[in-house]
Amino acid sequence: MTVHQSITDETRPAYNYAYLDEQTKRMIRRALLKAVAIPGYQVPFGSREMPLARGWGTGGIQVTAAIIGPDDTLKVIDQGADDTTNAVSIRRFFERTADARTTEATDEATIIQTRHRIPEAPLKAGQIMVYQVPQPEPLRKLEPREAETRKMHAWAEYGLMQVKLYENIARFGEVTTTYDYPVMVNGRYVMAPSPIPKFDNPKMQMSPALQLFGAGREKRIYAVPPHTSVRSLDFDDHPFRIQSWEQPCALCGAADSYLDEVVIDDQGGRMFVCSDSHHCETRRADGHRGAMLADASALHLVEDEAKP
Amino acid sequence: MTPNDTLIGAGFADPVFQSQGAFRALLAALSEPGLAYDISVSVETPVGLEPATAVALLTLADYETPIWLPAALRDGPAGAWLRFHCGATLVEYPARAAFAVIDGAGTEPKLAAFNAGDDQFPDRSTTVLVQCAGLEGGATVTLEGPGIPGQRAVAPAGLRPEFWAEVEDNAALYPLGVDLLLVHGAQVLGLPRSTQIVEAR
Numbered sequence: 355m356t357v358h359q360s361i362t363d364e365t366r367p368a369y370n371y372a373y374l375d376e377q378t379k380r381m382i383r384r385a386l387l388k389a390v391a392i393p394g395y396q397v398p399f400g401s402r403e404m405p406l407a408r409g410w411g412t413g414g415i416q417v418t419a420a421i422i423g424p425d426d427t428l429k430v431i432d433q434g435a436d437d438t439t440n441a442v443s444i445r446r447f448f449e450r451t452a453d454a455r456t457t458e459a460t461d462e463a464t465i466i467q468t469r470h471r472i473p474e475a476p477l478k479a480g481q482i483m484v485y486q487v488p489q490p491e492p493l494r495k496l497e498p499r500e501a502e503t504r505k506m507h508a509w510a511e512y513g514l515m516q517v518k519l520y521e522n523i524a525r526f527g528e529v530t531t532t533y534d535y536p537v538m539v540n541g542r543y544v545m546a547p548s549p550i551p552k553f554d555n556p557k558m559q560m561s562p563a564l565q566l567f568g569a570g571r572e573k574r575i576y577a578v579p580p581h582t583s584v585r586s587l588d589f590d591d592h593p594f595r596i597q598s599w600e601q602p603c604a605l606c607g608a609a610d611s612y613l614d615e616v617v618i619d620d621q622g623g624r625m626f627v628c629s630d631s632h633h634c635e636t637r638r639a640d641g642h643r644g645a646m647l648a649d650a651s652a653l654h655l656v657e658d659e660a661k662p
Numbered sequence: 663m664t665p666n667d668t669l670i671g672a673g674f675a676d677p678v679f680q681s682q683g684a685f686r687a688l689l690a691a692l693s694e695p696g697l698a699y700d701i702s703v704s705v706e707t708p709v710g711l712e713p714a715t716a717v718a719l720l721t722l723a724d725y726e727t728p729i730w731l732p733a734a735l736r737d738g739p740a741g742a743w744l745r746f747h748c749g750a751t752l753v754e755y756p757a758r759a760a761f762a763v764i765d766g767a768g769t770e771p772k773l774a775a776f777n778a779g780d781d782q783f784p785d786r787s788t789t790v791l792v793q794c795a796g797l798e799g800g801a802t803v804t805l806e807g808p809g810i811p812g813q814r815a816v817a818p819a820g821l822r823p824e825f826w827a828e829v830e831d832n833a834a835l836y837p838l839g840v841d842l843l844l845v846h847g848a849q850v851l852g853l854p855r856s857t858q859i860v861e862a863r
Contacts, residue, residue, distance in 0.1 A: 383689075384760075581810060
């Protein structure tokens with residue numbers, strides 16, 4: 355039998371606040387509290403069907419839906435940008451289902467849901483980072499069986515991961531992992547920081563913000579409380595290094611932010627720009643000018659604040 | 663028993679937003695151990711439960727989470743109230759409980775009596791709400807660990823003399839162990855298993 359529900363009263367939505375029902379929220383909230391109590395440990399949870407496909411941030415959305423309230427201001431970024439498809443649609447999802455106040459400004463947000471970046475602006479106490487995680491198990495590529503990886507975490511058997519990093523160094527002279535670089539949390543659990551560039555790993559160390567991770571397809575939630583040790587795995591003679599670039603951002607001139615390479619023509623021309631769009635805009639508004647800002651502005655690709 | 667004893671007081675007036683607010687306080691309490699957070703929501707708390715205990719259980723407990731209460735509370739209005747509002751099973755054995763409420767000054771049960779989880783699923787441990795006489799004014803204890811920049815001093819009052827030794831033993835089990843929420847009035851203070859006791863005086 356199919357039940358057709360007609361919504362006559364238009365003032366009431368046909369779903370609960372923040373989309374999830376209260377029973378689901380309680381289940382996710384209990385998982386979050388255990389995740390916070392055991393930093394870096396992946397807590398299994400009953401991931402729900404969401405109105406978008408697995409792999410589009412359903413884990414992060416469920417975590418955000420379980421914590422968001424009327425006092426929150428939400429920022430959503432996708433690869434650092436506030437204006438890409440995934441970020442726009444998730445922001446709109448919470449505007450519709452939770453009547454959420456949204457922002458692009460990192461320092462105004464209380465909840466920042468992110469896919470694959472940590473904002474350049476330093477995070478503050480009281481802010482919550484929510485990461486969308488495709489593969490929560492850092493050991494999965496080394497050991498496909500869940501029953502085995504669970505034992506490896508239980509007994510802190512992380513030799514295999516060290517061997518993998520060692521083999522990298524033996525073959526290429528350095529660790530070639532550039533994103534989702536494994537970290538050791540609170541000296542106990544090896545954790546996947548989600549596919550953030552390793553450039554962002556040091557920002558997790560002793561961060562004043564609470565960091566929550568949701569993997570919808572893999573049905574795992576994990577967390578790093580504020581002021582928690584998050585150490586990138588390395589060796590004494592091959593210390594962990596982050597990426598660096600030979601040139602600053604072509605739009606705002608920032609020399610200390612994570613840059614994306616953008617191909618601009620079919621003649622081999624390219625430019626490097628900040629991946630954090632809000633950071634780049636803020637710097638341009640403050641009068642910082644990169645080498646190619648005038649060109650980009652002439653093509654109406656960006657607004658040049660300094661122009662009269 | 664007078665007829666009034668069987669009356670069950672009201673729970674959340676607005677379950678969606680009141681539980682959301684209370685959860686954020688609980689999340690903050692466990693992610694910043696040693697800081698007291700307010701979860702003042704007006705519910706008709708039954709005799710024997712602190713207001714924050716009642717709100718925390720309304721927020722987190724349901725038919726999936728067995729609750730352990732001292733026998734006097736379990737058989738009294740508190741038990742009836744939790745059964746009605748949460749639909750939770752009230753269990754007799756501490757080790758079966760997902761949530762437990764204990765009197766901080768009472769001698770039994772010990773923290774070790776509750777479920778500490780197992781090495782492959784440390785998340786299956788009991789969360790213990792310890793009702794105490796106050797979150798300050800007692801002997802000072804210095805804490806260290808995730809969520810604490812450097813060290814943090816707490817001084818909850820009205821706890822049994824061996825309480826901090828039990829907390830130390832519990833922290834030694836890390837990543838196993840129970841997670842504690844010290845409760846007084848409308849306030850809650852988190853002590854997850856990851857928190858180490860540096861010095862108890």
